[in-house]
Amino acid sequence: MRGSRFIDQTGSAGNVHLGDFAVIGEVTERVDSSPDNFVNGSLGPNSTVSGMWLQHLKVGLWLTGTNDNLVVENNRFLDMTADGLNLNGNARGVKVRNNFLRNQGDDALAMWSLNGPDVNSSFENNTISQPNLANGIAIYGGTDITVRNNLISDTNALGSGIAISNQKFLDPFHPLAGTITVDGNTLVRTGAMNPNWNHPMGALRVDSYDSAIEAQVRITNTTVTDSPYSAFEFVSGSGRGYAAKNITVDGATVNRAGTVVVQAETQGAATFRNVTATGVGSAGVYNCPYPSGSGTFAVTNGGGNSGWDSTWSDCSSWPQPGQGNPDPDPDRNLAQGRPATATGSQDVYTPARPSTETPTATGSRPTTPSRRPSRSTSAPGSRCAGWC
Known part of the structure; x- marks a missing residue:
């Protein structure tokens, strides 16, 4: 069938089953105040969406209200101007699996x-390909969430393959809590430059944007291939320096x-085990928490790591792809005018680095424009286009 809207309702008794037909919309422009979605609102508990072909809509499924135990599986989401699917709060026991998403205009x-x-x-x-703005998968808050065995490729702008974030956009927001499981995911050519921050975003990002991360974040069995920038990023995207902590990365293969x-880029801590890397462009670790003096990020070697034992030596510059570590300036006094705590460097391994390296001033970083994306000016309940 053709049309830009199919279901628009705030509540349902549930047991709604949608399957095995196509909805081809005619949406050419994103208008956040207009519900040009296949489903806008609630399907009610114990519903299913399967075997659908959804194309040229604003959002495939924008789910609010009660959708407990919903299963969304074996669908195609193509050419949306915004998200492919968004669980917009109050979703309990929802399973989204075995779907194909390509060319979404926001988080897939x-x-x-x-x-x-x-x-x-x-x-x-x-399977997610070519989200044109923001992230392949984004988790903004929530309790006991799982992201498992997804293949994400070719992010284009202002996003990561996977983002685990406390960015709230609007209130009332419920930050990450419980255990966040990120397991068995494959990220190919993910991560992109963020012009609002004037620096890159990693293939997998943990972001204490609006509040510290207190949940247990477990990132396991990850494959990162051909990321244009970094593999794992830890940041407080608002620039306020909230801590990203309680993080474990166990079992990862990073290629090129x-x-x-x-x-x-923020204070906090993560433990890395069994993380192997080959073909790293610049250095193993960039460890420069912002803002200066906000704290340190502890990188703990849990064993079994290889291929990324060097640290970027100049926090006043961003590593560029394939650049390699800059030669230290023999006339530069890194300790002058700084407290003793500012002249150390977090490292991944316990053995000393080669004597040719110079300790870094981890508190400094380049002056950049405001790191905070602009807030949405659209109607209440809408969200700006990913990273605005």
């Missing part, structure tokens, strides 16, 4: 815990990262 798959937390919900076994394996 997102959970956004607005008004109530998304709880015990999952994105599994999905353009700059670094770990891009740490």
Whole structure:
């Protein structure tokens, strides 16, 4: 069938089953105040969406209200002007699996815990290609969330392959809580430059944007291939320096990262085990928390790591793809005018670095424009286009 709207309702008794037909829309421009979505609102508990071909809409499924135990599987989401699917709060036990998404105009798959937390919900076994703005998969808050066995490729602008974030956009927001499981995902050519920040975003990003991350974040069995910049980024995207902590990265293969394996830009801590890297473009670790003096990011070697034992030596510059570490300036006094705590460098391994390296001033970083994306000016309940 042809049309830009199919279901637009705030509530449903549930047991709605949509399957095995196509909806081809005629949306050519994103208008956030217009619900040009296949589903806008609630399908009610114990519903299913399967075997659908959804194309040229604003959003495939923008889900609010009650959608407990919803299953969305074996669908195609093509050429949306915004998200492919967004669990917009209060989603409990929702499973989104085995879907194909290409050419979305915002996050391909997102959970956004607005008004109530998304709880015990999952994105599994999905294939995502070419999200043109923002992230392949984005988790904005929520409790006990799982992102497992997804293949994500070719992010284009202002996003990562996977983002685990406390960016709230609007209130009331429910931050990350419980255990966030990110397991078995493959990221190919993901991560992109963010012109609002004037620096790159990693293939997998953990972002304490509006509040510290207190949840247990478990990132396991990840493959990162040909990221144009870093593999793992830890940042407080608002520039306020909230801590990103309680993070474990266990089992990762990083092939040909353009700059670094770990891009740490805020205070916090992460433990890395069994992370192997080959073909790293610049250095193993960029560890320069911002703002200056906000704290340190502890990179703990849990064993089994290889191929990324060097640290970027100049926090006043961003590593460029394939650049390699800059030669130290023999006339530069890195300690002058700084406290003793500012002249150390977080490293990944316990053995000393080669004597040719110079300790870094981890508190400094280049002056850049405001890192905060502009807030949405659209109607209440809408969200700006990913990273605005």
